[in-house]
Structures are given as C-alpha cells and as structure tokens.
Amino acid sequence: MKKTNLKTGLTSEEIKTAKKNIVHDNLSKSYRSIFLQHTFTFFNIVNFILAALVFWTGSYRNMLFMGVVLSNMVIGIVQEIRSKKVLDHLALIHQEQELVLRNGKEETIPITQIVQGDLLILRAGDQIPCDGQIVEGSIECSEAMLTGESDSIEKEVGNRVLSGSFVISGKAMMQVEQVGEDTYIHSILKEAKRNKRYPSQLRDAIQTIIRICTFSIIPVGILLFVKQYFLSAQTLQETILSTVAALIGMIPEGLVILTSIALAISSMKLAKQNVLVQELYCTETLARVNILCLDKTGTITQGKMSVLDAEQIAPCDPKQIIANMYAALSDDNSTAQALREWADLQPNEKALSAKPFTSANKCAQVQFASGTFVCGAYTFMTDHPDPNIVAKIQESAKQGKRVLALAKKEDDQIEVLALINIQDRLRKDIRQVFQFFQKQDVQVKIISGDDPVTVAALANQAGVPGKGIDMSKVSAEELPEVVMHNSIFGRVKPEQKKAMILALKKAGNTVAMSGDGVNDVMALKEADCSIAMGSGSQAARSIASLILLNDQFEALPSILDQGRCVINNIQRTASLFLVKTIFSFILSILTIFVLQEYPFQPIQLTLISSLAIGFPSFVLTLEPDYHRVTGNFLRTVFSKAVPGALCVSLCVITTYIVQHLIPMNQAQFSTVCTLLAGVCSLCVLYKTCIPLTPLRFILVIVMSSIFTICVLFLKKVFFLTNLTTPLFILTLAETACIPFFLWIFYVWIQEWNNARKKKREMKKPR
Template sequence: GMLQEAEQKKIPLNTQLEKLGKWIGIGVIFLCAVVFIATYLKGGNFLETALFSIALAVAAVPEGLPAIATISFALGVQKMAKKHALIRKLPSVETLGSTTVICTDKTGTLTMNEMTVRKIYCPSEIIDVGGIGYSGEGSFSSKPNGIEMLLKAGMLCNNAALQGQTAIGDPTEAALIVSAMKSGLRREDIEKEFPRTNEIPFSSERKMMTTLHRDGKSTTAFSKGSPETILQKCTKTLYRGRIRPLTRVEKNEIMKINESFAKDALRVLAFAFKPVTQKDSAEKEMIFIGLQAMIDPPRMEAREALLKCEDAGIRVVMITGDQLLTAEAIAREIGIKGKAVSGEELEKMNEKELLSASKEVNIYARVSPEHKLRIITALKKAGNIVAMTGDGINDAPALKKADIGIAVGSGTDVAKEASDMVLVNDNFATIVGAVEEGRAIYDNIRKFSAFLLSCNLAEVLIVFIAVMLGMPLPFIAIQILWINLVTDSFPALAMGVDSAGKGIMKKKPRNPKEHIVSGSVAASIIALAIIVTAITLLVYSRFESKTLAFTLLVALELLVPAIIRIGYRAYSLNIWLAGACLLSFALQLAVIYTPLSKVFDTVAPGLQEWGIIAASCIALLVTGIAAEVLIRKSKERAAA
C-alpha cells in the first residue's frame, strides 16, 4: 500500500534539451530560408544556394546535445561508483545537484555502527564497563548481585554472532554478547544450559523482543527493548538477587537513569525475564533486571561532510529510532543544529503542523517507517528536493517518495530496489561526495551546451549578416559541415568529463525548475556568439578570403571552451579538452595543407594570414573572458 503511493520519476534534463533543440531548429530553418531567398534573388545558382542553406541548417542545429548529456551522465556515474556511490537511475544524477535537504539515518551513516556497552544499571547501582570494539576484553567497575542475570539475558535474547572480532547481525546485539563475555560468560555454555524454544521477534512498532528458553524442567522468557516499553510490562524487579515488587517510585528512578545515559549519547536497552508456562503470557507482568547502555562513536568524516553541506546550502536532517536525548546528544557531537521531535509528538501533529515544524526540526527520534514517509512528504511540500537514506524493508515507501532514495549497502534488497542510489560503504560523507559530483556533471552539461550553442549561433549569424550586408558568402557548404563536425564534437565530449570548478560546494543548490539555459548561460552564449561573429566578419570584410574566414572561425571556436570554463572557475587543466582541441586543429591543418584542400576549395594561408588569426584569437580571449567574468559576477550578486 505505502509503496504504491510513491510514484515514478523521469530524466527532466534530456526532455529540456530535446525541447531546446526543437525551438532552435525552428529558428534556424527560418534564418536559413531568409539566407536562401536573399542569395538566390541576388542571382545565386539555385542548386548551390539550396545546398548551402541546407548545410547551414544542419550545422546550426545542436543535434548532439541530448547524446552528449547522456554520455556525461554515464561517465559521472562511473566516477561515483569509484567513490562508493552506485547510481541505479540516471535522472538522479541531475537531481543530486539540486538537493536541498538530506535526511539521513544516524546508525552506520553518521556513526561507525560499532556498538560498545559503556554503562550498566543493576537496580540500585551504575557500573562502568571498560574496553572498546568487539574484543571481549574489559572490566566492570563493580559486580553486584544480579548482574549475571542481566548479562545472561543480553546474551540469550540475541540473534547476532561474533566471528573473531567482527559482528554478524545487528551490532547492538553483538555489543551485548561482548559485555557478557567480559564477565567470563561463554555463549556455548549458556545456550547449552538454556536452549531456546521460541521467539517473539522485534518490530519497530513493538520496540521489544522476547525469547523463550528451557530452564531445567520449566521455561523462562527473556526480553529486551526500549526502557519505556519494558518497564510498562514489568511488575517486579530483581533487586540484589531477590525478586520484589517494582514500585512507581523505582520506575521513575529507572527512567531518570535512562535519561542520564541518553544525554551522554548512549543507546539504552532494558532487560526483563519471567518464568512462563505458555508463550502468550510471556510479555505480561515481567521481572525487571536492569539496563545496558552503549555508545556508537560518530564517524570523523561525517563532521567534515556536514560542514560542507552547510556551505553548500544543504540542510541535514537526522532521523533515528533512538530516543530523543540520545539523538540530541549525538547530533550535538557531530554538529547538527536545530529542533528535535520524537515520534510520539509527530503522531499528534496534523499535516499542517508537521509542515511548519519540518522547517525548523532537524532531529527526529523514535521514528517509525510511516513517520519517515510523513516527514519526506512535509519536506517536499515545503518545496525541498529531498535525499533520504534507508535500509529496512519498511523504508522502501519513503525511499521511493524521496527525490533521491539512498539505500545503504548493508541494507535489505527491498530497500535497494526502491532506491535511486546505493551507498556501498554506508558513509554519510559519500552522499555529500555524490551531491558534489551531481553538481559538477550539471555544470559540465551547461558548459558544453553553452559551447555548442554559442558556436552554432555564431555560424548562422556570420552567414546571415554577411548576406544581409550584401557580401559574398563567407563559406561553402562543405566548409560549414566540416566546422560543425570538427570543432563541435570532440571538445564538447571532453567538456562532459571536466572536473568540478572551484567553490562548487559553496553555492546554494540550484532551483530544479530553472532551465539548463538559464539567464546567465544564455547571456554567455549570446555574448560569445556576438564576439566570434564580429571578429570573423571584420576580418572577412577586410580580406575577403574564404580560406581565412574558414580557418579563423575554427580557431576561434576552439578557444570558446577555455573561456566558458573560466566562467565556472574551472582553472585546472583538462587533458581531454586540450587533446580534443589540438586534434581538431590538426584536422583543420590537414584540410588546408594536404590534397584535401581541393575538396574543401581552400588555399594554403601564408604568414600574414596566421598573424591575423593569432591577433584575432587574442582579441577573443580578452573580450570573451571579460564578458564571462562580468556575467558570473552579476549572477553571484543576484544569488546573494
């Protein structure tokens, strides 16, 4: 039911690019028709003029855009896989770049997921436990009567196992085995003495689990769960080895101790037992044994990643099954600020209250999968693009509902199926890395769109203006097609694998409704097209040499990628791009200096011509870079 409510998503960018191509196509056909009519009326040969106009139309339409975009996505996905993020659905690469909120589980993602019991409460006494990890070495500050029963309960009501020093199963349960081992208990002996006969499994609704064991001729039930759940089911307590009634005052006392543990970022479990005759009565009127509290140390990288998110204008929301105080303590330690809300408080809110709460709450505790779905829905309603992590079967609906569902590698297959991305190493820092990569890919697509569109626009403008001014056509049909083939394809592909520009994670997330050719991109396309057109036409009107105009335009277009990259603060050398431009230029030299020149109707340019080309290139670099910097500055001012 919950899964059906969450719907499918499609690649918005490619539809944008296809639409863009369509509009450009219409505009270009119109201009080419004008060029054809004007040239023909001036007495041009019908067939030649028609051929030229068609060639111009073919050259001017950026048919490669969606294809290169898809290649960029695919290469980006490969890059992310090397950094432990597996993208399952291509559109999510683009969405990652505009993420405004990351909802993350605490355990394993923000923390190490290596539990160690630090404190134990045996009625009337708090005991410190030494040692870290799963080694089984460590001592107790004291061993009151009754601690053995508590440790036994932790070891028996348990489905994890230890292999050497690695936990198999739930790390929380592994920590309980280790704490019992520290007092000299051996699992094999205890399981022989109390063989398990039945189990009432844990669920996030029940918040407890119970196992039944044969104890000589009778049966004993052992339970563990959240302190509030277990205490509700207890009527007696094991006090220094004797069973006696559990008073209201003692219950409050135990909850106070639970709170003090939780404030130290410890995760607290309560334990109880009961001699039983049948399974149905196992969880009623139990005997309270004590508490075990464990720490799950935060990941060091999580802190840095959180700072990066803050710079990048991304909110991080922590969602956890832990109790409120534990959640707040860990959030403080890692650096998540904001209000905290528990599942109970969430239950009482209606949609409207949750919507306003979701704007300031960054910590949700004791959360069930249904709550996750409600939190995501509220955040999306507030206009956020939400990425969300999950691991359990029950997380699937929330993962589907999120703009980007992120399954952790250690999670269930169901969660992975519902997700857009899988974190192989469960690490929060990996998500932030993926967001950065998503932003870089989107920038790259913008870069080569600006490159292709400004060059294509320049080609059409040069011809159109020349015809309007009554000059002879600056190129022949085959030259126009060649420019399109040589200068456009290789450099555009190489721009698709460009590295991220400086400060890419210092910008706010982009608005997903914003068009790929937004204001600043359009400004840059128009500015560069006008500069290239002006330089080419000035030179052509002075020297009226077709070969010069042809080679000059190729040279100028090969400089455009470098200028565009400066607008994105991408100052590092892109080897692929440099190689692509050199290759294109070498091909151009082949056309003018080898027998191919007959086909292309070119004459080998002399020194003077090369001097003019060099001067023109310098003029383009100076004016182009100035234009890019101005556009970037005004964009940054508008953003601020």
C-alpha cells in the same frame, strides 16, 4: 480457496499447476527498449535525414558530423545496459528465501518459486512475501511499511496477512492466497515505480536547446532551400550542402556528446567504488543538493546493536540469565542478536514456557523452574516504577544508549536485577563524512523512528548538533516550520518522511534522501536525488537514482565531488557549443533575407566545432572543480555564448558588405568566413580558459596550431581556397578586430545581466 493439507503442504503435482509468485514489471528495461529509446530520437532522426541528403550529393566528406551523433547514441546505450546488468545482478544476489512445507517436508526456496496454496512457515524477522491467511500458530506483525501505522498487530488463525509486513515475534504457518501482481504490496509498488525523471537543470536546459533548435530547423531549412535554389540560382547539390550546413550548425550535437561522455566517465569512476548510477543526470542533482536527509539506522549507524555494559542492581549473573532466556526465545531482531552475542554462554536451565517480545508489552518473558524472568522496557513491566531506576534509564538515554531492564517476576511484583545498556554502532568514519558536508554547505538532517533523545545523542556523537524533535507531537500544519529549523527528528512515521521531503522542496531546497525500506519508497521518489543501500529492499533499489552496493555511506563525498566537478566544467564549457548554434541561426536568417548563399559547408563547421569547441570542452570537463553548483544553467551559458556568436555574425556581415568593394567568388567568401569564425571561436576558447593553467595554455596553443595547419595544408579537404592579396589583408584586419569586438559584447552582456539582477532585487519584498 481450497485449504492445503497442514501436514503435507502442496504436492509436486499441485505445485506444477499452481500460479507462481512472479511479477512482470518494467523496473528493469529490456535490451530492446533501451536500444529503441536511444536510437529513434527526434534529434537522431533529423541528423540521419541530413546525412542521407549529403550522401545523395556524393560529398561524403561533409558527412563527418555523423561521428558525433553515433558516438552519443552508443554511449547512452552502453551506459544504460551496464546499469541494467548491475541492477539485475544485485537483485539476484539479494533475492530472499522462504521456508515452506511441501510433500510433508520443510524446504527453503526463493520467493519467486512460491505458488498459490503454499504453506509458508513464518518466524520472527521474516518479511511476508505474499498475501494469505494464518492457518496455524500466531505471530505479531508490523505493517508500518504498508500502512504507516507503527503499532504491531497480533495475527492468529483465520487472520489475513499482507505481503510487505514484517514478523516481529512468534511463529505461524500461513496459506498463500495471492501471489505476484495480485498481492497488496504490488499495488503499492506499481504506484511507486520510477515513472518520473529526477530534476536536472542540465538535462532540461539541453533538451530545451535541442527542442528549440530541432523545431526551428524545419521552417528555416525550407526557406533556406527555396531562397538558394529558386532565387540564388544554385545547383541542387550546392543548395543541399549549404542548407545542411546551416541546419547542422544550429544543432549543438557536440554539447550532447560532451555531457554524455562526462557523465558516463563519472558513473564509471563511481562504479569502481561500488556505486551504481541508475540515472546519468542524478550526479548533477546531487551536486546541487543543499539538504541531505538520512535515516539513523544503517546510515550514521551500522544497523547493528551491541551491549555496552550491564549495571547490576541485585545479586545475579545477568549474562547467564540472558543466555538461558534467549536460548528459549525465537526473537531475532537486532536487540536479540546483540544480547545473544553478549551472553555467549551455554544455557544451564530449561525453559518451561516463553513469551517473545511484543510491541504491546515491550518485554520478553521466560519461565524456568527457578522463577520467571523478563527483559525489556522497564516502564512497561510495572505500574509503579522506581524513580531511581527511571532516572538511571533517562541518564543513559541522553548518552545515546537504550536500556533494557532484566527483572525477576513473582506474581505481580518485579525485582530489577540489572540494567543492560545497548547502543547502535556508529560508523567509524561518520564524523569525517559529516564534517565534509558541513564544509560543502550541505545541511544534514537525521530522521528516525526511535526515541528523539537517543537519536539526538547519537547524532551529536556523529557531528550533527541540535536536540531531537519528537515528530509524534508535531501536527501537519507545524511540520514545514519544524523541519526547516531543526536537524534531528525522532518518532518519525513513514508517511511523515514524504511530507518532510515535500516541505523542504517547497521551501526552495534541493533535497537528497537515503533509504532502504519499502516504507521509504514514496519519500525516495519525491526527493530530488534518492540514494538506496544495496542490502535494502528491491523496491527502494528500483526507485533510487544512486545505489550504494556495499552500503558504503562513506562514498557519498566522492559522489558529490564527481557531480560537482562534471557539472561545473560542463556549465563553464557549454557556451563554446552555443556559440556555433547561435551564429548559425543568425546567419541562416540573414541568408534568407540578405545573403545570397549560406557562407559555410558542413565539413567547415565540423573543423571549427572539433578544434575550437569539441575537443577542448572534453579536456576542460575532466578538470577538478569541487565548488557547489549554483546559478541558472541556461542563463549562465547563454551570457557567455552570445558575445562570440555576435562577433562571428558581425565578421560575416562585414565580409559580405566588403564583397561589393573587393571582388570574391563564393569559395573565397566561404574561406574568409571560415577563417574568421575559427579565429573567433578560438578567442572564445581562450576567454573560457581564463585563468590559464599550464594545461589550459597548452590546450589553446595546440588547438590554434592544428587549426593553422588545417587551413594551410588541408585546403582541399575542407573546401578552402587561396585568397587574393586584398582578401588576405581584409581577413587580417578583421582578425585583429575580433578581440575588441568580443570585449565590447562581453561588457554589454555583463551590464545587461547586472541591470536585470538589480531589477529582480528591487522587486523582492522587503
């Protein structure tokens, strides 16, 4: 590659033709893809086809079911577009700037405007945005985010540097060689993109139900049409309407919209707390979490260091010495910032030379006319440390402090002048947050790359008990056992984070993790629920299912509560929807083999769905319920739905049998079945509302009243007809038996569940 002039950098003409540092990725979906994804689903296509058939018959009232379908589609589109806008805006706000040499002048530009051949000026604290080669100066880099190796690497003229590395110390100029999608970091992020969906029992259960129902309706629909049109001598219009009614009843479209609305409302509430929900179902996953893995820095601490005090060992003015040293040093890490803030004095001596902090010597060194001073880790300053000073440092470490030794160096001799105690600043409300998680049966695990003794001291102050485990001494074979039985970990390498998450998941736990760096990306991806800080890297924000826009860790309890509230209520009320799905399937099979015609029209099922299922479920879903989500979603809801479905099916079969004794036409048969199905669904609603609260009691009364009004005064709208006296008595008799039938079926299902539970327990190894 052509060498760029080191005195001028690129010229304006060269910049125009050079390749820019732009990555064309799909971390943020386009508006077109969002629209297509939510519009052209198998579920929507089936409903549109059914609506078109009803439209062809001219019975427009029976198309009312499309309101649910369209609402669900719009909610999904609006929610994802809202998330896209917030995420794109966040990416723009946090776009990093870089210092470059162009046209003989230094200027600061966004990283997307860097071009191939540019000369970047690298300083301590910078993250390198492109791949290139050092052409002037020298720096010390950390490639831990890329390779997992914690040791820093010296980079001198001619050495290659990779994007994603951090400059620890020094100053250098690099020439950009690879930009955009050609960089090494892009190859990592390409593998780390969120190309998998996070686990969700709720989503998987609903998709399973929808998949079974939608694929069942094709053969069932064909058989129903053939039976009613060719064998029962119905008109084409009547056949289409009754077939569509059966197929619509088999699809629990209300369950989909209920879930979408509940999760969308939850995400909007969290958005008001500056929490971005990138995936609707992640709130459910968090509601099931029983282990929360957290990094120390930026989570239990504020990510900032502060000097607590300085213990003077020899006569000196430690603040003035530190002020003089750090006026000459280029170090800009959190420790250097804390020291500059503490030693807020004007320098009174000019440095002759300065060596910044490096991970190799763990010290910064500055030479003045009055002598040479060093500041850093005491044990790295001398081969013969003073036991008394070492003891003081160890005692401070047990209290969560880091100790820097300030010393004067003469030849190879070190005279310690002072011990400076610094510490990460704990978040003010961290103890209350951890107490909340403990009460909610969520186990907290602290993960850090720092010294385990220091990490344990801070964690203990924050309310997490236990001693720190040094993960540098833990083998891959020992890791699963160590992770399961401990809560505080230090010296954790980036690659160990992913291994720890996988080990916890393999043990049957639901794991959430928070992180903010590129090195956290693969671990975040493996976690059941991933949480990123808004100030973190773009890669971490893109992979995460939740983003704390203001780094407000204290918002996690609210997120957990929102998830538990929504999921507990959906799990409780989903059975209402499956009642209609199950009895529609049963009645469709009965119609094919026994009944002459399907007993309902589409609008009659819409009436039942709206009053006994849809609206009540929406109200119940918004009730507070913060208990931890447990149990299998499908097994729970089916055990509650089957009794109601069997009761409706039994009522229809009974009415069909009595039809041979009490004459009734198809309209009267449909009316009786609609009344019985409505009453049965309202009884299931009552059972779901137990224990009755004032709100639930009012809900049952209002829904029952509206159903009664529709049946009495809106007969024509819902294709209902007047009943003869014998049919009216029959309907009353069957209505009176419904509570008894439901009770029998509920007892039977409960006993069956208990028997299965005992059988599973007997199979468990003792």
